[in-house]
Amino acid sequence: MILAVGLNHYLVLSALIFSLGVLCMATKRNAIGILIGVELVLNAANINLVAFSKYNAGVGDGHIFAVFVILLAAAEAALAIAIFMNFYNTLRTIDVDRGDELRG
């Protein structure tokens, strides 16, 4: 039996990826692991946007939004990784739990 792929399939996929992303952000202690979780959530949002744009709205808003989100994700990753490098150069680790000098 061949299922016709509809809006709900995309939404389930997106919700799944979102949950995986949140799980990843919550459990990883490595900064890059957390960043991967962020990217997963952004991609889940992208799937949502494109699916909604195709099935519901009928105008291209969501597609354009998704392009901007891809761009944002790239910019954010570039900056975040530069900051991770800086952190690594000073503290020789990217374990976020090791950054514990600022507290109180």
Next chain:
Amino acid sequence: MLASTTTTNPIWMPGGDELAYLGPLWALVATVVAVLLGALAVGRNWRVSAGIATFGGLLTAWLAYRGFSQAGFTNWAGMTPSAPAAPMLVADQFSYCFIFLISVFMVLVTGMWWLGQNAGLPEHLTRKQDSTEFFVLFVGSAFGMSLMVSTTNLLMIILAVEMASLPSYGITAFRKKHNLAAEASLKYVLFGAITSAIMIYGASLLYGQYHTLDLAAIGRQIAAETGQSGPTVLMGVSLVAFMSGIAFKVSAVPFHFWCPDVFEGASIEITTWLSVASKAAGLGLMLRVIAVLTCNLSSPDTLEYVSLAIAVMAAITCTWGNISAFRQTNLKRLLAFSSIAHAGYMLMAVAIIWHPEFGQTDMPAHPSFSALVFYITVYLMMNLGAFGVIALVYWSTGKETIDAFNGLARRSLPLTIAMVVFLFSLVGLPPMGGFFAKWWLLYALWEGNVVWLILVAVFNTLISLYYYARIARAMIFTDDGQPTVHAPISGQAAVTVCAILVLLTGTLSAGWLKDFSDNRSRGLYAIVRPVNQEPTANDQLDNDGSEEKIAEFSPDGGSEFE
């Protein structure tokens, strides 16, 4: 006018008028480009970069200031008859006011940075060679913050928040080989990336439910939906997810964890910049988003929930900030918690924007918008001054802890007097500007019938007196024989001017600043009226429609007030 004219031409190009409305934003973008080109033209010179940024900031401030006096300029850019009804960018008195404050503050922080460059700090902390990059990021974040206060479109809001956040991460990490800066920027970027990802996911859900990116249209559909069947879970979840990104910028509890760490780890100019500009932009955005989303709601229950949720968040933010500030010894960290507390006070103004009496034209302006503008203007000056004194002491002694202030009255009397003015203004004591800031806020809360929030604010003011007075006590009564502070004359003069301004806003200029705030908040005033009505001639309609809402409004303390 808020006319709902739709264009017949699907491809709309902005005309000269619309582009001119965005003058201040153009000026900021041009400044970023000019800083880059300046480095190409004359080489990497920190004075040139700072000079271009100062000039660009002043130009932006002038363009925004000129906009204040434009006749009838209370409308949305792109709302001329030929333009689409759902603008990507909005230019009104309110957004111009925030752009004006942000760009003036940008110039002042540039001045502070200039003093820091001359303070004789080691090269890896000042990084004179990289001043071009610094100003590209710095002016870029100012541009992002200016965008934040001038849009009601989901996509533009997200782009603006990111445009403000990404350069802020960069300038937080600007001190190289510095453990605290590295750690602070790591926490900032991770926390910011997580909240912005959640925010974008929330925006995608909102888009899916309402098929549009325009917040005003989303607000109308939410109103229609809740009017029929009450709020749905999905609506609530997506709105909370979307608002979390804005709450992160405001550093409202529970999204405040980055704030003390970043403020302690960043260099002191950046701390000053983020403590005022980032929060002002976040509050401006939050106020506008909530006003636009809820202005058509007619269901009193829903309004009550939203209002109560924000009021509780404001109360917790305020109390949490003040209580955490108690045991701090690092002054930047102490003022970080103080800024969380002040964000809480300002959020209280956001919590009452639905009060139906506020929609009437016999009031000079919407009390909570006006209170917010007044508060931010005063907060800008007093926080700049307080951080300025801390910076001058830090550049002289190399310490940012409260011990560095011991015996400051003997070591530098002008700095002590100025600092006492700023501290008492931060508490909200007369005759400082902070008193009237709190006064108008409490007045708005009183008008909005939320007595319990007034009690929270007063209680917080009292407990905040303790830790501000602790600094004053260290300066005046604790002397452990540290050497005299040699602050540069220009720095002392700047701090003194700031103190005089804080005193003036609390005395002679208080009325002027109130008028200024009233006039600036009229622009946004129009949008809390129902969108399909004419904003100037609908007093009667508003009054009729709002009677039942008055009875149902106040979340908790309304009856006590009556």
